Amino acid sequence: MAELAGVSRTTASRVINGKPGVNPQTRKHVLDAVGHLGYGPHAVARSLATKRTQIIGIFIPTPVSTLFSDPFFSVLLQGIVHAAAAHDHQVLLTLLPETEDSEACVRSAQNGYTDGAIAVASALMSETLLPWLQAADFPLVCVGRWANGETSFVDVDNIGGARQATEHFLRLGHRRIGTITGPLQLPVAADRLRGVEEALRAYGLHLPHELILEADFTELGGMLAMQRLLRAKPEAVFAQSDAMAIGALKAIRQAGLRVPDDLALVGFDDLPLAEHVDPPLTTVRQPIPLLGHMAVEVLLSQIAHPQRKVRRQVVLPTDLVVRESCGAFRAAKGRG
Amino acid sequence: MAELAGVSRTTASRVINGKPGVNPQTRKHVLDAVGHLGYGPHAVARSLATKRTQIIGIFIPTPVSTLFSDPFFSVLLQGIVHAAAAHDHQVLLTLLPETEDSEACVRSAQNGYTDGAIAVASALMSETLLPWLQAADFPLVCVGRWANGETSFVDVDNIGGARQATEHFLRLGHRRIGTITGPLQLPVAADRLRGVEEALRAYGLHLPHELILEADFTELGGMLAMQRLLRAKPEAVFAQSDAMAIGALKAIRQAGLRVPDDLALVGFDDLPLAEHVDPPLTTVRQPIPLLGHMAVEVLLSQIAHPQRKVRRQVVLPTDLVVRESCGAFRAAKGRG
DNA sequence: GGGTCGCTTGGTACCGGTTCCAGTTATAAT
């Protein structure tokens, strides 16, 4: 122990934590000793005493651990890790075990290593785990809107983003607009659908049933949905994710049609992939790193003020990134 | 505390850890109490006593934290997290602060929260941090070969993979083969270059200087390198990463040439992106999730047997994934 | 010169587990 080199551990503790009320000479003496024998405080012991670990958890239900290969998640994670580091916190990846006993699951997650946690919204999460976590009064922030008003969340403006995409189509002259959605029981999918409907309604249009295809956010799902959607002969298609848009692209090409000449296409996310496909994908960009930052901010403020029951709910704006697949450049050229 | 519900905490501890020597009736009694008041052991306190946290760290120097958006890293991380979970461990993401005082940096990383760590090889890591970590006798496994023989590592067979790609070109009849490398001071880049040279040598050929272009593994770097490489008029090009191959693709197209008709191209990694570009990229696949698994296995065995100084070094095989960009299908069609 | 105050410092309990050892009781052996 460092305090062998001079003083009592109380004083050593004061020096190391930079607390006031220590003689400058004593302080220097302690710091010398610290430097001399390469001492570093033992974080675990400190946590036990202070009841703070400076660690925030990320809860991932095992069944959805394919999340990792989702670029959305990667970028989100990067944002979270950076924001956490800026606040002197570390990030613990916690895989929630697959079990029907969600109470035990929550207990194991809330094992004391984390001061609070961030969870990515998913059907699984919301149905089984969230209620327990809330009941345990554990600081938690969801990424993605969560229907229950009790929980803090950060989200992007899904309704607005979908509306932007749809309005873009409408301005380009398209009227028969189809959409490929995610699982509609997820708020994110329902919101994006609603955005499409709102934009159409503002133009006095409505979205007929046969132009809505429900899929699962994946590329394969997008391809299958597009194959069915083609029968309804849309002029333009808004896919709720870039992955589905890319699947749709394949289906369209297989059907012998061209994008954007025969069919305009817009995605959602702005994955790095989006600008590399052929044609480059017009898409709705989400400020994902910012989303991660906000999640950390909200979580830390909740940890710092556990008594304050205010749950903060943050919604960030989206941008439409216009590339080739929507046909806007071609239309402009034709006009100009 | 749970032991208020019956017995001493010693006995409670025995029950919870499933140790022998407890009366079945007492055991049941304790378990009832545990279930009744929703008790879960406090991981931090346990760690303090046992000196084991069941957490493995992943060390990421801040300057290279763009790693997160690298699909290689995402998949690796997924493999690590899964393997760790299978051994009842969690994963802590530790961003190493940017500072020239690498000793302090290492001390902060080795703060007691982790039983050991996995680090992704990088120039930065190897030059400054690794020596300290080794000196501290801290269980550490590198992903990517590390020149110093003292450290455990897991890696893929970079030499073999590059050889596979080159032999593929040779079998297709190409003789003037160019290559775009990563930073050659990294073992991974040097190895892949060596694989190319070995394959050529087996055919009695050698690699002239003007056909080697050093880049930085990124798409932009690949594009710039390809622009210069085109002057040497290669028939086929092996890029040491898919990202660079994609950059090369752009440069080739800008130059008015077609792949694979005018120039055959092969990458390395098999990113998800690889099959979506046009033309789909022939590439050398790395077993990345397996790499993560092995890293965890090696690390845990090292943690379990700290006295045994044997550093394990694992090298996994690679596969050539043949798609369109190498021209093999076209060649076969032409022949058949 | 004695009392108060402020600055520094050390003593001690505590966080919530684990571990070692001693003690208690029941059972078996002599």
Next chain:
DNA sequence: ATTATAACTGGAACCGGTACCAAGCGACCC
């Protein structure tokens, strides 16, 4: 009946820090 032995349980120390409180000490004031 007495003692050895085994099975079970509890007491106390310990892991390495932090927090609270008391005490030592010189300066200052009256």
